[in-house]
Amino acid sequence: MKIGAWNYTKCNLYSPKECVDHWKELGFSFMLSSVSNDTKEDNQYILDTLKECEKAGIKLIVVNKCFLNMSLEEVGETSYEEKVREYSRIYNAYSSFGGIFICDEPHAADFPCLKKACSIVSKYAKPFVNFLAINAVVGCCGWDNVNENQYLDMIEDLIKNHGLAFVSYDYYLQCDINFNQKGIDDYFYNLMKFGELARKNNVPFVVTNLSVGHWFYREPTLDDIRWQLSTSLALGATNNLWFFLYEREIESSYRNAPIDLFKRKTEGFYYLKREDYCISLHSNELEGYEFKQALFIKDKNYSNDELGIEIKARNKGNIIVSSFVKFNEIALAIVNNEQKEVEALEINYKGNSNLYYFAPGQMYVIKG
Numbered sequence: 001m002k003i004g005a006w007n008y009t010k011c012n013l014y015s016p017k018e019c020v021d022h023w024k025e026l027g028f029s030f031m032l033s034s035v036s037n038d039t040k041e042d043n044q045y046i047l048d049t050l051k052e053c054e055k056a057g058i059k060l061i062v063v064n065k066c067f068l069n070m071s072l073e074e075v076g077e078t079s080y081e082e083k084v085r086e087y088s089r090i091y092n093a094y095s096s097f098g099g100i101f102i103c104d105e106p107h108a109a110d111f112p113c114l115k116k117a118c119s120i121v122s123k124y125a126k127p128f129v130n131f132l133a134i135n136a137v138v139g140c141c142g143w144d145n146v147n148e149n150q151y152l153d154m155i156e157d158l159i160k161n162h163g164l165a166f167v168s169y170d171y172y173l174q175c176d177i178n179f180n181q182k183g184i185d186d187y188f189y190n191l192m193k194f195g196e197l198a199r200k201n202n203v204p205f206v207v208t209n210l211s212v213g214h215w216f217y218r219e220p221t222l223d224d225i226r227w228q229l230s231t232s233l234a235l236g237a238t239n240n241l242w243f244f245l246y247e248r249e250i251e252s253s254y255r256n257a258p259i260d261l262f263k264r265k266t267e268g269f270y271y272l273k274r275e276d277y278c279i280s281l282h283s284n285e286l287e288g289y290e291f292k293q294a295l296f297i298k299d300k301n302y303s304n305d306e307l308g309i310e311i312k313a314r315n316k317g318n319i320i321v322s323s324f325v326k327f328n329e330i331a332l333a334i335v336n337n338e339q340k341e342v343e344a345l346e347i348n349y350k351g352n353s354n355l356y357y358f359a360p361g362q363m364y365v366i367k368g
Contacts, residue, residue, distance in 0.1 A: 059098030099126030122163020170208035227361025236291030
């Protein structure tokens with residue numbers, strides 16, 4: 001799983017090398033750029049960032065206001081395409097160039113323009129759009145009674161007919177301040193539905209998870225960070241973006257960003273650093289395997305003859321058992337699905353029995 005974060009910073013708040021040094025320390029390999037206002041200085045900053053990313057092996061999605069779908073509406077398709085073509089020619093000289101950001105959380109009225117923007121950008125680069133979660137659309141204002149299947153069809157149309165290169169969305173109620181179960185249930189529902197869409201169309205599956213407390217979302221703990229990464233990987237996510245890395249406003253409810261307003265690394269930074277590296281080890285174990293299924297288990301004594309596994313839990317038995325396949329080989333990823341409680345599992349897999357202790361959200365990968 002490739003890991004990165006939403007950036008949002010103005011160009012030149014940090015030097016490109018400072019930024020990439022942060023990203024390398026966090027184990028990032030997929031990142032959104034600072035926001036370019038399409039000035040000479042900002043555009044040079046983006047090029048310098050691409051150079052630093054190339055050295056570090058990081059893919060960069062370029063964020064420039066001239067590429068936004070709103071810009072297309074303002075300047076027209078001809079001028080928009082001229083900019084995309086000109087800049088992409090320059091960006092494509094760098095192996096670190098990962099795509100062009102077009103829109104975040106589009107509403108129904110944005111889709112006609114999104115189709116045009118994706119069609120144009122896809123001629124020269126990979127278009128990136130981040131979508132609202134399903135429960136933020138269905139039954140909500142401005143969506144004209146669009147149902148779930150219609151919404152997913154609208155996104156699939158962008159992929160099939162207009163060159164959209166990623167399935168990406170954000171959702172944060174898994175970190176509700178009151179640990180609301182519905183928020184967790186919706187979190188998994190979105191993972192399943194968007195994941196199915198991405199795999200059906202053979203594009204990367206990008207999940208945005210929470211690293212910064214705000215509104216009625218709690219400040220994520222080390223356990224929260226681990227839980228989000230493990231559950232996302234266990235449900236087939238190929239990319240994880242953290243919301244977000246750099247704090248920008250003092251007059252807001254945003255709190256404990258990994259890097260604060262005073263350019264200091266907070267404990268949140270080290271939470272990300274630890275768990276990003278841990279999940280990368282599991283991701284490496286699953287390299288070349290394809291996600292097959294995720295089973296949600298709430299049973300202290302569980303057995304599955306098809307998988308050849310028996311599990312005895314010493315606590316609640318609230319776990320996820322995911323299977324990944326490579327040719328005829330199967331790998332199992334087992335996750336403690338509790339956000340606050342430790343689990344101990346006696347796992348017998350294909351005749352081999354071991355006792356494993358799981359921190360909240362911890363994953364083990366087991367192979368036969």
